[in-house]
Amino acid sequence: MKSTTPPKLDSLSQLLPCSPETPPFDYPPPPPRTVTARLLESIAARMIEMTQNAEWTHPDWDWLVAQDYIAETPTASFSGTPFAATVGRQSFIDGVKAYKEAYPGFQGRPWSIAADVDEVHGTGRVLVLSHVHGNPPPLVMEGVTVVDFVLTKQGWRAVKQITLGGPRAF
Numbered sequence: 802m803k804s805t806t807p808p809k810l811d812s813l814s815q816l817l818p819c820s821p822e823t824p825p826f827d828y829p830p831p832p833p834r835t836v837t838a839r840l841l842e843s844i845a846a847r848m849i850e851m852t853q854n855a856e857w858t859h860p861d862w863d864w865l866v867a868q869d870y871i872a873e874t875p876t877a878s879f880s881g882t883p884f885a886a887t888v889g890r891q892s893f894i895d896g897v898k899a900y901k902e903a904y905p906g907f908q909g910r911p912w913s914i915a916a917d918v919d920e921v922h923g924t925g926r927v928l929v930l931s932h933v934h935g936n937p938p939p940l941v942m943e944g945v946t947v948v949d950f951v952l953t954k955q956g957w958r959a960v961k962q963i964t965l966g967g968p969r970a971f
Contacts, residue, residue, distance in 0.1 A: 837957075845948050855898075869889055874965075949961040
C-alpha cells in the first residue's frame with residue numbers, strides 16, 4: 802500500500818545532487834609579471850609604509866607621489882569618515898592626519914598587491930587588498946585601494962588613489 806503522506810519539503814530536500822568533480826575551466830593564464838609591474842607594486846607598498854609611519858618629509862614621498870595627487874574614498878559618506886576626497890599631496894597628508902586622529906589605532910596591512918601596466922601608454926594601476934585594523938577597534942575589515950600611476954620624464958609617479966572601506970561602510 803502506497804503512502805499518501807506528501808513528501809517532506811524543506812530547503813535541504815530541495816537541493817540538487819552535484820558532481821564531486823570540479824568542472825574544467827579554460828581560463829587563460831595570467832600574463833607574466835613584468836619588471837615594471839613589480840616596480841609599481843613596490844612603489845605602492847612603499848607609499849603605504851610611508852603613510853602608515855607618517856614619513857611625509859622622506860625624499861621618497863616627494864619622488865614617488867605627484868604634487869597634484871588625488872585621493873578619493875567614495876564610501877566615506879556612508880561610514881562617516883573625515884577623509885572623503887583630497888587634491889594635492891598636502892591635502893592628502895592633512896586628510897590622513899585627520900583620519901588617524903579620529904581612529905588612532907588605524908592601520909592597513911596589505912596582504913595582496915598586484916599591478917596592471919600599459920607600457921605603450923605609460924600608465925599603470927596597482928590593486929592593494931588590506932586588512933584594516935582599528936577602525937574602530939577591535940574590528941578588522943577588508944579594504945581595497947587602487948593606485949594609478951603615470952610615467953613622467955622623472956619616472957613613475959602615483960597620481961590618484963581610490964580607497965573603498967570594508968563592510969562597515971555599507
